[in-house]
Amino acid sequence: RRTTHHRTHKSTKRKKQHHAVPRMTDEKRIQKALAGLGFYHGTIDGEVNSYETRSAIKEMNKAYEISQSAAMSNEEKDALIYLGTLFTFDRYLIAGGNDKKTKGKRIQTALKIEGYYHGKIDGAVGRGTRSSIAQYKSNNAMGYGDTLNFEEEYRLVNDAKHKNDKNIDDTIHSLKTMGSGRYQPEQQPSVLKLQVPGETPQSTPAPDNSQTPKGGWE
Template sequence: MKIQLSLTKLGYYYSDIDGKLNGFETREAVKSMNIALSNGNAMFLDQRSREILVYLADLYRFNDILLSNIDDKKSANIKIQTALKILGCYHGKIDGLLGKDTKNCITEFEKNNNMDANGELDKREKYTLFRMAVEVNNRSIDDTKKELYKKVNQQAAKIQKLSGPADKSADKSITQKLKKPESDLEFSDSLE
C-alpha cells in the first residue's frame, strides 16, 4: 500500500490503492517510474527505490494527518503527536492518547518557542506547531524525492562525460555566415 501511495503521489499510479504490488496496474506504474528515472523498463523496483517509496509514503501520510480537518479529540491528539514526531521531539507510538511523554514533548516545544510552557496547547500554539511540522515535512518530502531522482542526474552526468564536449564548429560557421554582409555570401553559402 505504501508503494502504491507514493507512486500515486508521484503521478505514476492511477488505480485503487489495494496493496497488490504484483497487480498489472502497479507493475505498469513501476515500469513508468523506472523509465522516467532511466532505470530501464523493468516492472520491479530496486531495493533503494523501494525503501525511498516506503519512506515517502510515511511522509505523505504525515502531511495528510497534519492537513486534515479533525472532528474528535483522538484525531486532534494524533495530529499533535504527528507534528511533535516530525519535529523530532516525540518518539512514542502515535495513538491519540496524550500521556506523560506527549505532554513532556508539548512542554519542550513550548519552551523552545518562547511560549507559556504548561504542557497544554492553545489555538495559537497549535497553529505554530502544525505550521512548523508541515514546513519540516514538506522539506523532507522534497529531499526524499531528490534522492529518488538523484540517480537520473548521476546517469546524465555520466553520459555527458562520456560524450565529451559538444562540437561547436558547426555553430561557429553559421554564426560567422550570419555576421557577413549579404553581398559577401558566396553561392555555396546560400545553398547550405
C-alpha cells in the same frame, strides 16, 4: 399447590468487538508514495506484485529515467518507503476537523516531525503526548504545561508542515537523480586522422558549390 417457575436469564451483554486496525507495511508505504507521485491509482492493499503496482513502478522508472522495467533497487525502495511515510504525515497535518482524534493525530505528527514524539500516531493524547508537548513548549520558550492553545498549535503544525514539505521535495529529488546520467544520447564516433611525423597538417578545402553538379537542377 404452588408451582415455582425458574426463569433462565440470558445474558444480554454483548461482547465488545475489537476491530483490528489495518497494519501499515512497507509495501503499503510504497503504494502510497506511488499514489502521491501520481503513478498509482489503485487500492492501498500492499500487493506490490500486482499488475497495477508494477505498472506504476515502471511508469515512474521511465519518467525519472531510472530504467525501462518495473524492477527496483534497494536504494529506490528505501526512498519510496520513506516518501510514503512523509505523504501520510502530510495527510495528518492538513486534515480538517477539530474532533479529538483528528486533532490528536495532527499534534502527534507535528511533534514527531519536530523530534519530540516517538510513539504511535493514533490520535489518543495520553501521557506520552502530553510529555512531548511540555518538552516542546519548554524548548521553544512557550512556558510550562502539557497543553497547546490555538496559537501554539498553529505554530507547531505550521513549522512541521514546512519541514515535511522540504523532506518530500528532497526525497523526490533523490529519486530523480538515481536515473541521471544513465541514458546518454548516442554520439557519432569521431574519425581520427593520423598525421605523418614532420608533416604540416593541411586544412581540407571547402567544397565549391558555385557550379551546378552534373545531373542537378539549374
